[in-house]
């Protein structure tokens with residue numbers, strides 16, 4: 001037994017040294033980037049939700065279980081990694097005990113002979129084995145060679161994934177060999193319970209040598225696996241809990257993060273582009289949280305499979321966005337880790353690599369990739385390890401817009417209009433109150449202070465005030481509030497764009513300007529509660545203005561209207577005998593988790609037959625307008641709004657409903673195209689949920 005123990009221990013020492021060297025390298029590389037003290041501060045302030053996320057996402061595999069077959073398989077494999085640690089404690093115990101006493105009959109103190117532990121170990125190993133078969137079938141069925149771009153594994157390292165499955169298989173069969181042999185030699189800690197090991201023992205000869213070989217193989221396979229893990233995408237078994245711990249809650253959707261340089265909030269009045277970090281120009285501008293995202297990506301492709309840009313044949317894949325940065329970081333890691341002196345001695349080629357732009361025709365990320373993103377949040381929502389793709393995209397956009405002045409030219413018109421007129425269309429601010437004249441009741445316009453009896457400020461939004469189709473929603477909401485007796489006022493010409501399109505484009509400076517102007521107006525007027533019809537305004541007012549000192553109680557109109565219906569202040573009476581399918585706006589649904597209220601309103605309107613599209617709620621498909629895409633041409637691939645409307649039409653609807661002025665416009669345009677092509681009924685309409693409600697309430 002002595003030689004077995006020596007081989008086992010020497011292998012272990014060498015492997016641990018190699019693995020530790022790699023871990024040290026990964027740590028040093030991650031900390032080469034920008035600091036992110038806000039992540040640690042956030043963790044301290046949100047310890048309870050973060051621990052809950054660990055329990056549900058890491059141990060409960062909540063996000064993975066949404067994808068049932070692969071989720072269940074992963075659940076068992078993940079728990080096998082944890083439970084089978086006890087088998088490795090037994091293996092090392094046997095190794096040392098065998099060396100000392102000559103008999104490797106070690107058991108874990110106290111619980112080590114309990115049949116239930118033996119059963120659990122064998123059960124989870126068997127379940128993991130079945131899980132491996134499921135993974136293999138899923139990979140074969142979804143092979144990129146078969147499905148091409150439609151495969152979520154397209155672009156992933158396929159060989160590496162198969163190697164990992166093979167290594168897990170090796171861990172399991174060697175475990176049963178070692179334990180089966182130990183049953184025969186009387187060295188097994190379990191008199192009963194280890195049902196698979198007992199069954200394997202039946203077919204094995206009684207042999208001490210066989211037990212020793214099994215023991216060495218089992219330990220050896222684990223050590224090889226450890227080396228593979230720390231050098232591959234399987235690193236996520238160690239980094240995923242950390243990434244989940246340092247992620248934002250409930251996820252990386254909702255508010256865009258403010259700009260930071262060297263870990264401090266960027267003050268635009270003092271900032272110097274020569275000294276400060278403006279977004280991300282090279283990989284070295286990435287924070288350690290960004291590097292942690294790179295290390296944690298499992299290449300599962302769930303993000304890619306949900307991305308509206310990828311699904312309409314654009315070059316953006318959120319998975320590849322992360323992997324391309326990761327590969328670049330690893331490729332130049334030796335140079336990134338050099339000290340200044342050593343770096344200075346390098347040739348031009350090395351310096352060029354270090355300065356390689358993150359975005360550009362010859363950059364790590366192609367500009368078409370960067371500008372294809374609608375900020376819909378589907379990638380962030382689906383990622384099982386909480387990678388925050390939008391944070392990466394926004395930081396890269398910030399550098400492109402503010403330092404390089406490089407962005408789709410059409411968006412420049414929108415920026416100018418925002419700067420000069422306070423709305424993306426460049427219309428006069430006096431037109432913001434025109435819709436009021438079309439109502440048959442008075443609407444109070446704030447002149448200085450909120451009227452004393454007004455409960456809500458109705459934030460109308462640029463589209464709601466200036467775009468004809470969205471104005472119908474505005475009028476419907478105003479009328480419903482009036483009928484329900486909810487007192488409200490509007491800012492009229494004093495309202496300016498919240499700054500959302502500027503921020504999502506990457507023009508943080510302009511966002512700050514508009515936001516501060518609005519916050520000043522709101523604070524001076526004494527506004528406490530806001531209702532907004534636009535999910536982009538809603539998200540900005542509720543989640544982003546607090547970053548600049550503007551804190552209000554903000555609701556979306558569907559939340560308020562649903563409450564008014566529930567409490568009997570609005571009573572839908574007239575039936576609407578129509579088949580209606582509801583489209584989830586991304587900034588209402590995924591970014592703010594408002595899925596139920598619009599549906600609740602529709603459920604209360606008599607006659608409506610609601611039917612869900614295949615992609616709905618947290619898997620809803622974008623209309624194509626978010627991320628400032630509303631103001632950019634869509635030149636590559638299929639139009640996203642066309643794809644969405646085609647899906648809506650598969651439900652044969654009389655009406656498509658939604659709860660966002662941008663979705664209203666995008667889906668409306670696509671439906672009109674379909675009508676012109678004879679591919680949709682002339683009568684199909686796109687309306688806001690509020691329009692349905694007012695129709696039923698008024699009769």
Ligand code: SF4
Nearest residue numbers: 307373374376377379
């Ligand atoms: S936010 Fe939406 S469009 Fe952008 S990468 Fe993620 S899934 Fe794709």
Ligand code: SF4
Nearest residue numbers: 297298300301303383
């Ligand atoms: S980013 Fe997340 S969802 Fe996308 S491939 Fe990586 S682990 Fe999977």
